Amino acid sequence: MFSKLAKWHAKIPPENCIQCRLCEDSCPYGAIQEPALPLAPQAKPAARRRLAGMLLLTPVLIAAGIGLGMLLAVPLSRMDPQVRLAERIGAEETEHVTGTTDASEAFRGTGRPVHELYGEAVQRRDRFRTLGGWLGAWTGLVIGLKLITLSIRRKRTDYQPDRSRCVSCGRCYWYCPGEQVRLGLIRDVSEVVPEKEDASLGA
DSSP states (O other), rough: OGGGOSSSOOOOOTTTTOOOOOOHOOOOTEEEEEEOOOOOGGGGHHHHHHHHHHHHHHHHHHHHHHHHHHHHHHHHHTSSHHHHHHHHHHHTTSSSSSSSOHHHHHHHHHHHOOHHHHHHHHHHHHHHHHHHHHHHHHHHHHHHHHHHHHSSSSOOOSOOOTTTTOOOOOHHHHHHHHHHHHHHHHHGGGTTTTHHHHHHHOO
C-alpha cells in the first residue's frame, strides 16, 4: 500500500524489453500498460474536438464548484456551535420554537447582548462561505484537469507499469525472460519464448 508513495517504482527498460507480454499476463493487478496504437487519421478531428470541449468545460466546472460550495455554506456552518446557538436564540425570540435548551439558558445567563452572538454567527457563516467557494473551485479544477488528462492520447511505444495500480511487487520481473537471463537462470530468451520472431511477424 505504501509503495505508491515510494520514490522509486518498478520500470520496464525499453532497451531490454522483447515485448513477449509475459509481464502483462503475470501482473495480478493488471498494471502493465501495453504500447498505445497510433490514432487513425479519421479519428483525430473528433479527438481534438473532445479535448477542446474539456478545456472549455473546466472553467464551467470551477464556477459550478464555487457556486455549490457557497450554497453549502449555510448547512455546513451549522456544525459550528456558535451558529447553532444563534439560530436557536433567534428561533426562541421569534417564537418559532417553544421552550429553551441548556445552551440557550447558559447564554442568557452570561448577560451578553444577543446582537453580538448574531454578529459572530454571521462572521463564521461568511467564513464557511469563503472556504466552501475555495473548496468547490479546487474540486472543479481537479475534475476538469482529470477530464483533460483522459482526453489527451499519449504516445507509448513500450510496455510500462501504471503507477496508479502498480505496487512494485516484482512479480513481472520473475516472469521476464531478460531478467532470468541476467540472473543466469536461463541462457537465452528463446528457451522461454521460442517463437518470438514468428509471433512478431504474425502480429
